[in-house]
Amino acid sequence: MRAAVFQGPGEITVEEVPKPEIESPTDAIVRVTHTAVCGSDLWFYRGESDRESGTAVGHEPMGIVEEVGDEVRSVEPGDRVFAPFVVSCGYCEFCRKGLHTSCVNGDGWGGDNGGGQGEYVRSPHADGTLVRVPDRHADDEETLESILPLTDVMGTGHHAAVSAGVGEGDTCIVIGDGAVGLCGVLAARRLGAERIVAMGHHESRLDIAEEFGATETVSARGEEAVERANELTYGGANHVVECVGAASSMDTAIGVCRPGGTVGYVGVPHGVTDEGLDLLSMFRDNVALEGGVAPVRAYADELLADVLQGTLDPSPIFTKTVDLDGVPEGYRAMDEREAIKVLVKPEH
The missing domain is CATH 3.40.50.720 (NAD(P)-binding Rossmann-like Domain)
Incomplete structure (x- = not known):
């Protein structure tokens, strides 16, 4: 599969990387249809925070579930889902109090799970992380672009x-x-x-x-x-x-x-x-x-309800849209303040 990869300050490339696979019965594989470039991505892009060269990037994936592990119960293949920027189990002490970003079983996007700016991601703890979009909205492009900011911003x-x-x-x-x-x-x-x-x-x-x-x-x-x-x-x-x-x-x-x-x-x-x-x-x-760091998963359901009933629409923050090959240009545009936030459609 193809994914955006950090090569060093100011350099993002799109490379062939291994497609993630189910590694645990609580995993799910998601084919990414929408994702984004985040302002926090600019810290490593500008060399102002550490990141290992050669790592996949991105942390705001939305897409279609392709495969699930044997213990996943909340989603199934074919479901439209989005994922908050931090993986969370949903059952530890901190997840139960709504502090999913302190999950003791938590993880980030990148590394061997595919990164968020690529064609596929593996979601560990799918039941605690993925948020399902109701079927009646699953193919409504305008609604999906309003939902995508719920992954982070x-x-x-x-x-x-x-x-x-x-x-x-x-x-x-x-x-x-x-x-x-x-x-x-x-x-x-x-x-x-x-x-x-x-x-x-x-x-x-x-x-x-x-x-x-x-x-x-x-x-x-x-x-x-x-x-x-x-x-x-x-x-x-x-x-x-x-x-x-x-x-x-x-x-x-x-x-x-x-x-x-x-x-x-x-x-x-x-x-x-x-x-x-x-x-x-x-x-x-x-x-x-x-x-502090936002426990986005704690707010996802209530914000999603407002988006679906038409009372919340953050989609105007996307002022530039690119395909996967355009991700490097998306980083440049955000770095130079030519775009507020870049929407990425890998299949666009």
Whole structure:
């Protein structure tokens, strides 16, 4: 089979790799029909995080079940499924409490399971990982493109908003205009926020934020951005959604959070350890920090229900579509900010 492979910083190739096979009675083999390039993929693409050369990449697969192990009960060959970005067993202590990303039997995509940006993946713990799409929606392309973000960015944006405590009638500030930030706006609206201030640096993306429910936008940078957001919200918000992970964005989040408020953070931390976090400001103003890597599987069923009933549609985050051969171009486009998120259709 063919799959996208990381060769080194700035270099993704599409190679022939072994097709994954059933290795455990709890496995399933899925033929990938839709997947995506994620903003977090850019860390290794840019050489800013470690990844072994020659490894398959991608972690947002959707497709058709081709084969299942003898102990798989929740899906069968022919089912349309999608998979959260982390493999989870569904029955350990942490899965039972909804923290699937800490599953003691968990795994990632890549290596010998095929990677998410390829023709096939092997899903370990299929019953705990795969989410079945009802048959009546299984071939509706528009619906499928709305479901695909539930593999990662929609669930991640939702986790940020939930962690920030967003509820009915609240004012919320969302930091970041990438796919996760835009999904954070959608999530805040879904949870009932009355005012949503979206902060980012790209006017075209902030236009999408407004389409998703942002009531105001801030495109300034640095201290000017903090001042503008605080001016709009009369001193900041009790609920701040941080979707970038850079030290500067964390500083902004703390700067726009009202005393006693909560920052819900899901941006993969980058540079925060080296540059530090303004804990004194948080301490002084009783600002709470909640969040972390999103347990997307915990939210998948409720978000899927909303997509299927037509009340949630994150698909506008896909601004470029490629086939499998176009994956290297997809990485380049995202790296150079020419695309918000790239949809990959291996069979396109």
